[in-house]
Every structure is written in C-alpha cells, then in structure tokens.
Amino acid sequence: MTDTATTTPAIRYYWEDLEVGSVIALGEVTPTREAILDFARQFDPQPFHLDEEAARASIFGGLCASGWHTCAMAMRLMVDHFLRYSSSQGSPGLEAIKWLKPVYPGDTLRLQHRVIDRRPMRTRPEVGLVRTVWEMFNQRGEQVLHMEGWGMFRRRTPGTVEDDAAPREAD
C-alpha cells in the first residue's frame, strides 16, 4: 500500500537490505540562530541556549543548541534521507546518546548511519531488528553527536522459526 501511493516513495530498504557494516550518508542541516532560539524557548529554556551573554559565561563559550534540538535535527535527516525509503516500524528506544561538542548557530551538520548488528524478531516473524550507530559531524569534522540503538524493519520475506534459529551470518 505505502509503496504505490504517489506521495510515499517506494521502499528501498527492507530488513534484509540493511547489512552489517553498511554506511549510509543522511545529508546535512545548518541550524540558524533563530531556529536554535525557537527550539530552546519551547523545550529547553536554559540560559546558555537563549542568551548570548549567559552562554559566553558558561562552559559552552557561546550560544548553542539544546542537545534535544540536535537529536531532533538528526531525526529529520534520518526521515528525509532514509526512513521514508525504508520499511521502518519505529524504534523501542536508544541505548546511548552522547552530546560530544556544542552545536553553534550556522554550523553545518552532516549525519551518517552505520549498521552494526541485526537479528530476527522472535515475536514478529515479519519484522527484523537492526542495531545502528548515528554519527553527526560539524563543518570542522568534529563529531557532535553519537546515538546508538535498535530499529524495527519489515522483512521482504517473513522468517520461519528454523531460519531465525540459524546463525546470523546465514541471513
């Protein structure tokens, strides 16, 4: 259904297509000062996200984006460049978020994702799990964000109990 609707692109990535070791580039985003302030006013009104002077006096050295804004921008890139072409069924959560460097207005942030593990989902034979690392870098090549967790993706071919008990390398 989703892959025939005109507004929804065809699915390129099913669970089987997400091989361990594969890296996908997920585009870039450049947050403006106004976007950083908007997000902070709504969701994270701490002085170093709202006020230049307070930010200069903080450990960040200047006005910087809320870490949650950085995650939300990464999510948008993920949807635009990957999830909308995938059989994604959502995610149960993440096992790590690291805000490694502050994100400042005008920084250009590049995202990539790397598949590091996958396995069938025992309770839903039509779905498989994929463990992914997302890495975001600024224009100086410094990593600003690390995220890691499992996603659920529909399979091209539902598994059987026998398949799913086989070693992963056989997938």
Added chain:
Amino acid sequence: MTDTATTTPAIRYYWEDLEVGSVIALGEVTPTREAILDFARQFDPQPFHLDEEAARASIFGGLCASGWHTCAMAMRLMVDHFLRYSSSQGSPGLEAIKWLKPVYPGDTLRLQHRVIDRRPMRTRPEVGLVRTVWEMFNQRGEQVLHMEGWGMFRRRTPGTVEDDAAPREAD
C-alpha cells in the same frame, strides 16, 4: 551571580542536595493534537505522526507524538521544575531512552526523577556527577518514557583529592 539576578531563581539544588534515593515530582504536560503535528512537521514527518488514517493502520493504532517530542516535553518539565533551581552544568549524554507506550493527543503526562547514584568529578573538583532516572506516566498510570543518564552539578563546597577518594557513603 545567577542566584541574585531577578529573573533567575535562587539555587535550591547543588550536587550535595541530590541524595541517592530522592524522588522529585516535575509536573505535567498535556500535548494537543496541533502541538504533536507541529513537532512532527518540523522534525519527524513520518505518516503515523502526521496522518490519522496512516496512524490507525500502524502498530500505534492512532496519531501519536514523535518520541523526540516526548523527550523534548520531558526536558521542558525538567527545566521548569528542577534545572532552573539547580546548579546544573549540563549533561554529557544519556545511557537509555525507552519509548514504552505511544503518546496520544490530549494525554496528560506526569514526570518524576529519581537519583540513583552520584560521585565527584575527578577532573573538576567544583562539579559532581549525578545519575538520574526520569519516568513519565500518562493519565492511566502507564509509563510512556524511561530515560537514564548522568548530569553535572556545581558543588556547594568543592572537593579535595582526599574527600573524593573516600567512600561515596561518606558524602
């Protein structure tokens, strides 16, 4: 400085005040349908966050908030009810986010946080680390969000090398 400015409230929670086992209630929020759509349009334009019909056909059973929106709403409660009264110096990241149940328009979400560990910060004697669990529940008492991680807080009294080598129970 921050505790004398008229717009910044006095600091009630320094590192020493955040005792292991303490629980702090962080208020509630009720996202509207419009707020859920707004966030999704900006940061997470997946069909089940934007379109009622697509959402009904999904595993969520109805239009629901982006998990990142749930995190951002939790952050706002944290800032309003805790961080602005604390000596917080930010967070290096989280070690777990679990989106346990979907959040639907009109749900009333209550947040609390629990201190589960703390320790001095070796590299910055004026700062201590606090490990916290945040739990968000809906109006039916179901937990919708679990987050866990370390925060950095200024200490009332900077530590010495000797203090910080002592058992934690002695803090």
